Amino acid sequence: MNKNTVEQLAAVIAVARRERPAELLIKGGRIVNVFTREVAAGNVAVQGGVIAGVGEAYTEGLEEIDVAGKVLIPGLIDAHIHIESTLLLPAELARAVVPHGTTAVIADPHEIANVLGVAGVEFMFAAAAGLPLDYFFTVPSCVPSTAMETAGGEIGAAQVAELLRHPRVVGLAEMMNYPGVLAAAEPVLGKIATARAGGLILDGHAPRLGGTDLQAYIGSGISTDHECVSAAEALEKVRLGMKVIIRQGSAAKNLEALLPVVAQAGSSMFMLGSDDREVSDLLEKGHMDDILREAVAGGCDPLAAVQMASLNTALHYRLPRRGALAPGYRADIVAVDDLEQFNVALVVKDGRVVSRDGVLTVEIDAPLSGGAVRRSIRLARPAEPGDFTIPDRGAERVPVIGVIPGQIVTEKLFLEPTRSQTGAIIADPERDLLKLAVLERHRRSGRIGLGLVKGLGLREGAVASSVAHDSHNLIVAGVEEEAMARAVNTLVEMEGGFVVVDRGGAVRASLPLPVAGLMSTAPAEHVAAALQELDAAARAQGARPEHLFQTLSFLALPVIPHLKLTDYGLVDVDSFRLL
Numbered sequence: 001m002n003k004n005t006v007e008q009l010a011a012v013i014a015v016a017r018r019e020r021p022a023e024l025l026i027k028g029g030r031i032v033n034v035f036t037r038e039v040a041a042g043n044v045a046v047q048g049g050v051i052a053g054v055g056e057a058y059t060e061g062l063e064e065i066d067v068a069g070k071v072l073i074p075g076l077i078d079a080h081i082h083i084e085s086t087l088l089l090p091a092e093l094a095r096a097v098v099p100h101g102t103t104a105v106i107a108d109p110h111e112i113a114n115v116l117g118v119a120g121v122e123f124m125f126a127a128a129a130g131l132p133l134d135y136f137f138t139v140p141s142c143v144p145s146t147a148m149e150t151a152g153g154e155i156g157a158a159q160v161a162e163l164l165r166h167p168r169v170v171g172l173a174e175m176m177n178y179p180g181v182l183a184a185a186e187p188v189l190g191k192i193a194t195a196r197a198g199g200l201i202l203d204g205h206a207p208r209l210g211g212t213d214l215q216a217y218i219g220s221g222i223s224t225d226h227e228c229v230s231a232a233e234a235l236e237k238v239r240l241g242m243k244v245i246i247r248q249g250s251a252a253k254n255l256e257a258l259l260p261v262v263a264q265a266g267s268s269m270f271m272l273g274s275d276d277r278e279v280s281d282l283l284e285k286g287h288m289d290d291i292l293r294e295a296v297a298g299g300c301d302p303l304a305a306v307q308m309a310s311l312n313t314a315l316h317y318r319l320p321r322r323g324a325l326a327p328g329y330r331a332d333i334v335a336v337d338d339l340e341q342f343n344v345a346l347v348v349k350d351g352r353v354v355s356r357d358g359v360l361t362v363e364i365d366a367p368l369s370g371g372a373v374r375r376s377i378r379l380a381r382p383a384e385p386g387d388f389t390i391p392d393r394g395a396e397r398v399p400v401i402g403v404i405p406g407q408i409v410t411e412k413l414f415l416e417p418t419r420s421q422t423g424a425i426i427a428d429p430e431r432d433l434l435k436l437a438v439l440e441r442h443r444r445s446g447r448i449g450l451g452l453v454k455g456l457g458l459r460e461g462a463v464a465s466s467v468a469h470d471s472h473n474l475i476v477a478g479v480e481e482e483a484m485a486r487a488v489n490t491l492v493e494m495e496g497g498f499v500v501v502d503r504g505g506a507v508r509a510s511l512p513l514p515v516a517g518l519m520s521t522a523p524a525e526h527v528a529a530a531l532q533e534l535d536a537a538a539r540a541q542g543a544r545p546e547h548l549f550q551t552l553s554f555l556a557l558p559v560i561p562h563l564k565l566t567d568y569g570l571v572d573v574d575s576f577r578l579l
Contacts, residue, residue, distance in 0.1 A: 008048045015045050015052035016327060018060075023047050024351055025061025028068035029335060034311040034324050038305040039339075044072060046331040049351040054325055065353070067335045072346055074310040074323050075103025075332030076288035079245045080174075080203070080226050080273035083124065083135075084111035084467075084518040085550075087279055087527050089509075090124065091364050095514075096279065096524045097287040099355040101334040101344045104134040106317055108173040108203070113140040114471050115376055115442070118155025121163055123373050128168070132354045136317065138173035138203055139163040141191055144471055145176050147565035148558050148578060151471040152376065152442030157190040164198055170317045171201030176224070176559040178206050179576055181220050182213055187222070196221050201317055207409070207560060208524075210236055220244050226273055226317070229254055229409065234261045238269040243316055245271045245309070248291045250278040251550040252408045255291070259298045267304035271313045278547060280528040283419065289342045290363065302339035373516045377466060377474070377496050380446035383488035385481035388437050390425040390450050392417070398425065399565045401436065401555055403455025408554040412435055412563040412572065413454060425452070427479045429459045429542070435481070437511055438556050439474040439488060440459045440567040441466065441517070449569045453477055453555060457544030460503040462487040465549050466496035466517035469554040471515055473567050475556050479503065482510075485533035491517075498539040498549050509537035 014020045022045035031042045031054060044051060052058075064286045083105075086093050097105075107128070110118035121140065127136035139160050144151035155163070163169060171194035175181060180188035195202055206217055207227040211560050218240050226245035228234040234244045238261070246262075250274060262270050262373040272291050281290070288309050295305040314323025321329045335346035347355035354362045395417075402411030418428035427435045432454050440447040456463075462478025464487035474491055478484040478501075486505040491497060496517025499510040511530040520527045531549075538548050545551040558564045558571040563579075565571070570579040 003099055012050060012052045012328075014046045015047040018057065021060035021062050022052055022058065023062055024331070024348075024384045025058060025060070026067055026072065026333060026335070026348070027064055028066045029070045029072045031325055032050055032071060032073045032303060032306055034074060034218040034303070035326070036306045037301070037307065039071065039303070044325060044333060046348070046351045049331055050321070050329050051325060051327055051329050053327055065346065067346060070335040070337060071339055072325060073334050073336060074325055075334055075347070075349065076101045076309045077313040077319075077323060078102060078105040078273050078288055079271035079313040080247070080275050081105050081107050082276055083107050083109065083112055085276035086282060087513060087520050087525065088520070088524055089519055089521065090128040090135060091131055092524050094131045095360055095364055096282045098133050098347060098349070098362055099344065099358045100286040100289045101208070101336070101342075101347055102133065102287045103332040103334075103347070103349050104322065106136050106138065106170065106313065108140060110140040110143070110173055110470065111472060111518055112373070112516050113137060113143045113153050113155055114145070115518065116373060117143065117154040117155055118159050118163065118357060120373060120516060123154075125166055125168060127454065131364060132349045134317065135168060136170045137168050138171045138201070139168070139169055140173045140512065142176045142470070146558050148568050148571050149471045149556070150440045150445065150473065157187060157194060159189045161194045164195060164200060169200070169205060170319070171195060174203045174205035175222055176205040177210055178181040178217055178528055181217050181222070191242045192220055192222070195295065204242070207558065208233060215240060225276060228258060228405070230257055230452060231261045231422065234258050235265065238265050243269055243271060247275045249274050250281050250295060250547045251276065251554065253406055253407065255294055256298055259295065259300050262300060262304065267307050270308050271316065272305070272309045276550060278531065279524050279551060280531050283528050287337070289344055292342045298338055303488065306339070310364050374495055374514050376516050377492050378439050378444050379441055379492060380444040382492070383439065383485040385485045388435055388481040388484045389447055390435065392419050392423050392425050397561060398452065400433065401451060401453040401565065403453065403545065403551060408557065408560050410555065410561070412574075415454070417452065429479050432457060434458055434477045434479060435484065436477045436555065436565055437475070437484065438468060438565050438567045439476070441474045442471070447567045449565050449567045451565045451570050455544070456548070456552070457542045458538070459542030461541050462501045462502075463499070463543065463548065463552060464488055464491055465498050465552055466513060467492050467549070467553045469553055470557055470559070471566070472517060473556065475552055477552060498534050500534055500541065502541065508540070509533040
């Protein structure tokens with residue numbers, strides 16, 4: 001055994017037996033016990049980055065922090081997040097969320113993998129190292145997610161096997177291709193078998209899957225789902241032994257619908273995760289602390305909520321000695337004002353104070369440059385207005401994507417289109433019908449999918465984004481074809497991002513996202529300010545959704561019901577076919 005390890009263990013034991021003072025003593029608070037869901041007054045003795053002892057018996061520390069009146073909870077763990085959806089690089093995300101009490105996340109780098117393949121995943125591994133936020137990763141399982149869209153990267157079974165060996169990898173990421181699982185498709189089962197052979201966790205993605213198909217899906221070894229939108233769906237899954245990650249993101253919010261199941265079934269089968277959360281929400285509302293606030297406001301037992309945001313996630317993903325305030329556990333400790341508002345006063349990471357009163361107290365030395373992951377927008381040629389002309393084929397009604405506020409699930413509508421005198425289907429802002437297009441941006445194929453969308457509210461101009469789940473082709477919605485072309489070409493000039501263009505073609509607001517067309521190199525505050533400008537510009541042109549660009553990004557996701565658009569065209573997700 002390493003001598004230093006022996007000495008470290010001996011020091012922890014000596015502190016635990018009160019034979020020497022702790023390196024750090026956090027005193028005067030009330031301590032949440034996530035094992036028994038109790039709260040008791042006491043102190044926490046920390047030695048060598050781990051907790052040596054908990055309770056009133058510990059009274060001496062070389063450094064002492066008085067947290068009288070505060071409540072001590074374990075460092076918070078996000079059970080499921082896509083870093084790219086925050087638009088921030090890992091270092092900048094750490095700056096944003098550590099002051100809110102988050103000390104670890106389970107991240108699925110699925111977005112950058114769809115753009116750059118293995119190189120994108122390895123970039124995220126490297127960018128997440130050495131930060132005061134522990135990044136654990138799951139390896140993307142569905143790159144590309146379906147054959148009905150064009151991705152920039154591809155990760156097969158051999159690449160999955162290699163990536164699973166990384167020390168920060170805890171499992172296989174959400175298996176979105178549930179039809180492939182149910183059909184026992186060899187490439188899909190090969191990835192699952194590889195992860196199982198390594199003893200790793202298998203995450204799921206099974207919206208509205210039930211009955212014997214759900215049992216088959218779980219029987220393959222998949223153990224979680226974060227797509228539940230109803231209490232009945234969540235209850236069916238937990239009854240079969242599947243853990244449910246309650247998602248509370250910026251666009252998709254399922255906490256209110258699922259909390260009754262937590263009360264009915266108990267908290268042990270549930271975790272909390274943000275999935276996709278905008279940077280403005282992180283800065284203004286918070287991260288896991290905000291989800292805890294919302295859970296308690298929704299009637300959840302505060303101690304159960306803390307348990308779901310710490311211990312449950314640590315246990316499920318086999319993060320050793322994390323998620324609790326107990327001897328031998330990592331000294332990831334958060335002091336909050338109370339168990340209702342969860343205002344964070346102090347954050348200790350590995351025994352070191354990293355934040356006080358919402359202000360980071362440590363330097364994060366990480367470059368903001370994206371390096372080799374830039375210049376990822378590749379169109380066959382600049383966009384032209386005629387690219388967005390939808391021919392009128394004479395159908396009385398045509399399929400239309402219906403936006404549902406606050407959900408990434410869409411309606412499958414069949415509506416009478418508005419026609420021009422030149423034999424084309426046109427946008428009709430009076431009926432809230434916009435043109436929608438997805439342009440393939442990885443392989444210069446020139447492929448463009450066209451459709452109509454209802455529910456975005458835009459009265460003029462266009463909005464466009466290089467963030468379009470899952471393959472992140474370019475997506476644009478608009479009224480005038482000229483504005484749509486201008487918006488797309490602006491994205492190319494910026495190396496990706498978001499843009500709002502008015503009916504005259506003037507750019508009203510924009511945010512460059514040059515890292516894979518997904519992430520900014522700017523500080524979080526700058527990104528948030530740019531998003532506010534984008535939101536204001538879009539609203540001035542009539543846009544309605546609170547998180548317009550996140551809503552727009554999910555209109556291209558062909559694994560979430562019911563109707564979506566890819567570069568191949570409209571996809572009926574329920575039947576998994578192109579219309």
